[in-house]
Every structure is written in structure tokens, then in C-alpha cells.
Amino acid sequence: MGVEVRNLRITLGNAPIVRGVDFSIGQGGRVGLIGPSGSGKSMIAKALLGLLPSGARVAGGIAMEGVILAGSSADWTTGGGHADGSSDHPVPTLADDDDGLLLAPGYAVSDRWMAGLRGRYVGTVFQNPAAALNPTATVGQQVALPLKRHFRLSRAERRERVERMLAKVGLDPADVMRRYPGQLSGGQQQRVGIATALVAAPRLIIADEPTTALDAVTQRQIVDLLVSLVDDAGASLLFITHDFSVLARATTRCLVLDRGRVVESGPTARLLAEPREPLTRRLVTAARTLTLGASPGGMDDTTDFGGGAA
Numbered sequence: 246m247g248v249e250v251r252n253l254r255i256t257l258g259n260a261p262i263v264r265g266v267d268f269s270i271g272q273g274g275r276v277g278l279i280g281p282s283g284s285g286k287s288m289i290a291k292a293l294l295g296l297l298p299s300g301a302r303v304a305g306g307i308a309m310e311g312v313i314l315a316g317s318s319a320d321w322t323t324g325g326g327h328a329d330g331s332s333d334h335p336v337p338t339l340a341d342d343d344d345g346l347l348l349a350p351g352y353a354v355s356d357r358w359m360a361g362l363r364g365r366y367v368g369t370v371f372q373n374p375a376a377a378l379n380p381t382a383t384v385g386q387q388v389a390l391p392l393k394r395h396f397r398l399s400r401a402e403r404r405e406r407v408e409r410m411l412a413k414v415g416l417d418p419a420d421v422m423r424r425y426p427g428q429l430s431g432g433q434q435q436r437v438g439i440a441t442a443l444v445a446a447p448r449l450i451i452a453d454e455p456t457t458a459l460d461a462v463t464q465r466q467i468v469d470l471l472v473s474l475v476d477d478a479g480a481s482l483l484f485i486t487h488d489f490s491v492l493a494r495a496t497t498r499c500l501v502l503d504r505g506r507v508v509e510s511g512p513t514a515r516l517l518a519e520p521r522e523p524l525t526r527r528l529v530t531a532a533r534t535l536t537l538g539a540s541p542g543g544m545d546d547t548t549d550f551g552g553g554a555a
Contacts, residue, residue, distance in 0.1 A: 247271045247481050248293065248449055251316070252305035255288055255505075257298065262288050264505040265305070272448070275472070275482040277492045277513060279528060280502035286485045290451050293483070294367060295348055295359030303351030310366060310448060313353045364391040368442030370471065372454035374434035378426040384411070384437050385422035391445040410440045414470060432463040436470070443474055450475050452495070453485045468494045489532035493517055501525045 248270045255263035263285040270276045278286040291297050292315070293307060306316035348356045363369070368391075371377035378387055388407045392398055398406070408418040414436040426434055435455060442450055452471060456464040472495055475482045484495040492499055492513055500510040501524060509522040520526040 247274060247310075248483070249308045250289070250293075250306070253289065253292065253307065253315075254304040255285070255292055255297065256302045256304075258300050262301075262505055263292070266500070266502075266505075266507055268500055268507075268510070270449070270481045270483060272481055273476070273479055274498070275475070275484065275496045277484045277486065277496035277499035278502060279486055279489060279492050279499055280524070281487060283504070284502040285505040286502050287453055290369075290453050290483065290485055292349075293449075293451060294363055294369065295352065295354075295356065297349040301349040303349050309362070314359070314362075315352050361395070364447070365395040365445050366447050367449045367451060368445065368447040370435070370438050370442045370450065370452040370455045372457050374431065374438045374458070375426065377438055378434060378441075380426055383423050383425055384416075384429075385418075387426070387437060388440045388444055391441065395445055406444060407440075410444045411437075413443075413474060414440045416440070431459055432467065435459065435463075435467050439467070439471055439474065443478065443480075446478060447480060449481045449483065451483045451485070454487070455484075456486075456488075456491055464491060465494070471495070487528075489517060489528045493532075501528070 250266060250268050253263055253266045254261065266285070266289060268276060278289060280286050288297070288301075292303055293309070295314070297303065303315045307314040348354075348359065352359075382390075385404070385407055388410060389403045392403045392406060408422070411418045411421060416433065416436055421429065421433070421437070426437065429437065438455075450471070455471065456467055459467060468491060472482070482495065484492065486492055486495075496513050498511065499513045499516060500507045501516070501522065502508070503524050509516065509520070509525045516525055517529055517532075520529045
């Protein structure tokens, strides 16, 4: 069923951060959020993960795999419900001892429920792999953590899955399993991050600026690897960036955000070829200076980012 976001609003204190954002990601879809710093794109990702900062408040609807995470059934009856007022998005039944106090106001599920979602149904690839990885855990321990949390597997079964996942991301398990993140290059660290995000076979991958800390060549390798693995797994991808040349490789549809609002949306190739809004045109112009080469979505290094057909 994928992900559906309806009229999402996020406030932090009295300040509006996200203002009425709508989008959906069908199973297997690849959607991007692009915009300058402060546009709200990372806050949307945190809302999907239930990791908003203290003082944040959510309004509108978030549903994942058919279950309402934020909002109520009423948020889903307009345009998506039934004549009798019922909805395709059931509110989950929570145990009496579930603690929902740690989530931002507006969620329909508890913090414990969301913790079960993270890692198992939603995997995350972060901007700075050196900061995201535990420096005191070996690579093998790091990648195995989602399996330990969400599955009842023997140690041998976990090790086999970890080794297989490390091989898929282009790392030699025999070489890296016992090494620590600080002993790896930035590109190797991000490959470990991707392996950790995908090892539990989640249905959605959220990649939040995953290539910012990498050089251009490594960026291309990491984006292509992530897209290939997500496609092979039949998962969905939400890719967040400020860089259109990266987005061209990773997504088929995107939303351009500015100060919490969607200013333009559509197929990524169309926005690159025919940007309509001033912000989109500025982002596309900036992408001309970047050399990311051929794109899995059909863009290549001969693409005219300023106009014309892709």
C-alpha cells in the first residue's frame, strides 16, 4: 500500500514548519523531496519516523501500509473514505501499557508502536554515516541490530543475513565484519548504513541527504547502489536532497519545497527539462555545475538542465 500523506502540517512552538503537504508513494515508487535548507523536507521525514523534536505538533494525516500513524479516521474520509464514514486506513489497537507520551501531539499510535515500525518496516539512510553509525560497534554488530530487534533468529542465521547484505552493498564480509566505522572510508561507511537500513527487508526506505558528505564519484556510486537495491527488493524510496542532479538519478517523481509548502511537483524528468517556478529553475541551474553522469531514471550527463526534452 505504500505511504500516504494528506495535508500534513507541522509546527514547532508557534512556528509553522510544514504547511499542508500532500503526497503518496505507491509500493515500489521512488519520490523525492527537494528544497533549500529550512524548507521542511527533513521534518517531513522525521514525522514519518515519529522522531520529531520536543515541542513539535502534527496535524493532518500520515498512513503507512494502510495504518493511520497521525490524524484520525476523519482525516481520511474526504476523498479516501466510504459513504458510511469508514476508512481504508484503520487506527491500530494499542495495548493499555503502550506509552504514547514521547511522540509529538497529533499521532494516532504510541511511541512503542512507532519504534516497532522503525527498522522493520521503514529503513533510514542518514546524511552523515560517521555520526549515524555506532563507533563502538563493529560493522557486523551494527548491521545485525535490526535483525536482533525485530526477528527471532539464531546467531548463525543473523550472521548469514548480515554477510549476504554486506556482499550486496559491495563490501567483503570477511574484511569488514570485525572492523569499526572509524576504520572505514566515507563511502564504505555509507554502504554499511545502506546495509543496516535494508537488512530487515523494510517496505520503505527514507534517504535523508545520503550523499552530502561524499565526493561526486562516490555520490554516483552510492545513489546507483541504493536505487538498485530498493528496486530489487520491491520497496519504496523517499529521497531527500537539495541537489537536483542527485535527484535525477534516484527518483521518478518529486516535490519542490519552499518554507514548508510544495511550490511545484511532477515527474523528475519534466521538472528538470521544464521547470516552471523560480525556485525550481534556480535548483536546476545549480545542478548544471554537478557531474553525476547517467541516471537510472533516464537522465544522463548530456541532459540540458535548463530546458528541452530529457
